[in-house]
Amino acid sequence: MAESKDIFLRATHRTFSGLTEDTEREWTGPFCFIQAADPQLGLMKAWRIGDCDGGGDEWDEEVELTKLTVEAVNQLRPRPKFMVLCGDLVHAMPDSQFREAQERDLKAALKGTDPSIPLVFVSGNHDLDQVPTVNTVEQYCRNWGDDYFSFWVGGVLCLVLNSQLYFDSSACPELKEAQEIWLEAQLSRASSSTGPKPKHILIFQHIPLYVKNLDEEDTYFSLQRTVRQDLMDRFKKAGVKAVFSGHYHRNAGGTHGGIDMVVTSAIGCQLGDDTHGVRVVVVTADDVIHRYYSLEELKERGIDEDLRKLLQP
Numbered sequence: 001m002a003e004s005k006d007i008f009l010r011a012t013h014r015t016f017s018g019l020t021e022d023t024e025r026e027w028t029g030p031f032c033f034i035q036a037a038d039p040q041l042g043l044m045k046a047w048r049i050g051d052c053d054g055g056g057d058e059w060d061e062e063v064e065l066t067k068l069t070v071e072a073v074n075q076l077r078p079r080p081k082f083m084v085l086c087g088d089l090v091h092a093m094p095d096s097q098f099r100e101a102q103e104r105d106l107k108a109a110l111k112g113t114d115p116s117i118p119l120v121f122v123s124g125n126h127d128l129d130q131v132p133t134v135n136t137v138e139q140y141c142r143n144w145g146d147d148y149f150s151f152w153v154g155g156v157l158c159l160v161l162n163s164q165l166y167f168d169s170s171a172c173p174e175l176k177e178a179q180e181i182w183l184e185a186q187l188s189r190a191s192s193s194t195g196p197k198p199k200h201i202l203i204f205q206h207i208p209l210y211v212k213n214l215d216e217e218d219t220y221f222s223l224q225r226t227v228r229q230d231l232m233d234r235f236k237k238a239g240v241k242a243v244f245s246g247h248y249h250r251n252a253g254g255t256h257g258g259i260d261m262v263v264t265s266a267i268g269c270q271l272g273d274d275t276h277g278v279r280v281v282v283v284t285a286d287d288v289i290h291r292y293y294s295l296e297e298l299k300e301r302g303i304d305e306d307l308r309k310l311l312q313p
Contacts, residue, residue: 010118011145011160014182018118019082019151019158027155027199027285030311032303034073034083034117035290036278037206037246038266039066040126041102042091047269056091059102062268065276065295066109069267072299073278074114078311080280081153083117086246086264087124087163087206089144094129094136103143120160123147124206124247128164133171137162148179150186156283157190157198159183163205163245166227187238200241200288208245208263214256221248235259242288244281250274251292262290282310 010017041063042056073083090102113119121144128147129136137147147162162179169176190201209228211221218224223231235243242260250272252263265274275294280303282289291307302308 011121011149011151014146014149016118016120016149016151019153021152021196024152024154025196025198029154029313030282030284031081031154032076032078032280032282032307032311033153034076034080034278035086035204035244035262035264035281036069036083036267037086037264038088038124038249038268039069039085039106040088040091040266040268041066041106042098043088043269046091047271052091056102057098059091059105063105063109065267066106067112068276068295068299069278070110070112072295073117074112075299076280076302079114080117082120083113083278084120084122084160084204084244085267086122086204086244088126088246089121089124091126093126094139120151120158120204121145122160122204122206122246123162123164125164125167128162130164131168131171132162132164132175134175137172137175148182152198154283155199156202157186157200158202158204159186161203161205163207163223166223166231167207184234187234187240191238199285200283201235201239202288203235203240203243205243205245207247208253209243209261210254210256211248211252211263212254214254232257232259242290244279260288260290264292267295280307282307284310 041059044061045058046052046056092099092102123140127140149160151158165176165179208222210216236257244262246264248263249266251265251274253261264279277294279290279292
């Protein structure tokens, strides 16, 4: 058996092993998936003591919360098609003394995920550094797979983006340009009359386009207004249905131009009044419905009956 550090390296060559266009481009009926964000091992103690730049020297709490997530997701019926973790996998920055241990312990906690539920990893600012470089991006890709890629699930096209390249690519402009070229090709092909027509197009990234309103002021927790408007225009033109993100450590979001901006709170440290949890997303032929559950709630009773009914053939 491969060592745990290699188990999750599934996104390569800008696609995701096992969830490819060749095998998954046909609509096969309603399904669900899990969107999670910010396990961020090490932040809970760092936040409590007011030393968020120190990297966090304890992370047992986040490990237990991640294991609880795995237990809750594993028992869901019908099984989720995949679980996506929308960034900030660990708190320690790439040059921190705690980085390697945090990544090792997160992989160990996730190892119990049922093999039938693929894990999709999205890069966050703590995974890449606030100002990413070629080296930090390469380090992330070695440990977790590609920083941006596409995959298909049951006729739905999913695009994973490296949002840090939109937030600050000053140290690696060539990487941003490469992602831009790739993204434009993906969106153009998905919206063209000659390529395979996806039932829906979904975007996954760490930093939200916006937290509550498309016109809100620039903050640490969202992409800059000029960037978000450009992406929103391109997403709308291509027919994107929803954008899923984390980063805010609270539930938020909105709808603009027919596109849902879904901001999901954390598995780990909460910065608001939400509980540790994940989002259950149900995809039907006509819609994408989502609901946030606390980890305890999801483990004890699963998803609500109205969502289960939507999953019936």
